Amino acid sequence: MDIAHLRDFIAVVEAGSLSRAAGRLHVSQPALSQRVAQLEAQLGVRLLVRGPRGVVPTPAGTTLYRDAQQLVRQFDRLARDVADSRNHLHGPVAVGLPTTVAAPLAPALFSWAKAEHPGIHLQLFESMSGYIHELLLAGRLDLAAVFREDDVPRAAEVPLYSEELYLVGQPDPRPDSDEEVPLAGLRAVPLVTPGGRSNLRALIERAFATKGLVPAIVADVESLGTMIRIAAGGEACTILPLSVLRDHGDPRELGVRRIVDPVLRRHVAVRTATEVYEPRDAVIAIRNGIVEVTRHLAGEGRWPGIR
Structure with a gap:
């Protein structure tokens, strides 16, 4: 051929x-x-x-x-x-980041790669998780951050972090606690979430199903900023990790509450495009850089809510 x-x-x-x-x-x-x-x-x-x-x-x-x-x-x-006889790492590396991961990670990863491996040409793709997964399967990406509901080791993946999810907005009626809200208490709360291909949407629907409930999703919104603005407007709420809210106003004014009974938690891993062969050295370097940058941001308190 x-x-x-x-x-x-x-x-x-x-x-x-x-x-x-x-x-x-x-x-x-x-x-x-x-x-x-x-x-x-x-x-x-x-x-x-x-x-x-x-x-x-x-x-x-x-x-x-x-x-x-x-x-x-x-x-x-x-x-x-x-063709390139230079000793340093070089060439393009395409990285896909869901929007909630890209907000804190992408700028820091860019700075790290520029300082540590200037010969590597980063190609950063930011979108909702479903589309990032499609790009990875289609061979358009070398690496991607993927969401998981457990931390079971998987081939071609390196665990990155875990995080809890929070209710964002002012539900009516408001829960008794100013800091926590049970999942069952959200049965009638109007929610905006990403569409059906999103890992976040699937996680929310499965969590409600364990309680015999169906979430009251009133709109599919494929934009992180728009979901937060709708929640801030008071007509609906959304469910998001704490890390994406730091640049969108005071959490108390947004009505941010930790969801409990059960706690909604998701895990994030960085995955290579294939399990068949070992990635190029440049891809491995960027994968290691993603892990290093994530630990650094969390250690400095610049990526709140992750573990």
């Missing part, structure tokens, strides 16, 4: 059209079509479905697209590594 054929196939899938892909690759459309046909013949499966509006991958094509991205990225990095 020719690496050039994989590059062609990736370009076609991302363009959604043979003609558009041919323009980006600076080749003729018939030549590109022939290359894709040769790849299909080599693999013995149909990879694309052609229609009047362009092309879409078949299930086999989707599998090839996901894995081909990792292969091409590895090939390109190998070529750069061999």
Whole structure:
């Protein structure tokens, strides 16, 4: 299988059209079509479905697209590594951080990498956890922070920290305690949370289910800042870790309360893109840097609420 054929196939899938892909690759459309046909013949499966509006991958094509991205990225990095005779670490490292992790970690990680490994080119992606997970599975990231409901060791993961979740906002009626609120007391409290792909949403729904309850989620909000602003406005509450609230006003005015019975806790690990082979040295360096920076921020009290 020719690496050039994989590059062609990736370009076609991302363009959604043979003609558009041919323009980006600076080749003729018939030549590109022939290359894709040769790849299909080599693999013995149909990879694309052609229609009047362009092309879409078949299930086999989707599998090839996901894995081909990792292969091409590895090939390109190998070529750069061999060509570069310098002794220091170098090259790009793509890191995905969910928004609640990126807020405290990303700036400090950038400063650490610039000081410790100036030859490494950081590529930082910040989004909600569901999309970060999709990017990792698609081979677009080298590392990603992932959420877990337990701290069981897993292949290709390094544990990072754990944190508790808090109610943010002023529920009506307000709980008796100014500092804690039982989960069952939130059965009728309107909540805004991320959408269904979010780990946070799944954790909240499962916690309520253990009490035989369904959370009163009134809106899906894929923005950390917007969730906090809605909670501050008083029309709904949200559930978030304490660490993301430090830059959004006085916790007492926001009505921040620790959720108990049960305590909602999640664990965070940093995961590499694959379990099959050892990551590049630059990826390992950044992974170690994430752990070091996290410990440093927690030790200085600059990342409250994590353990």
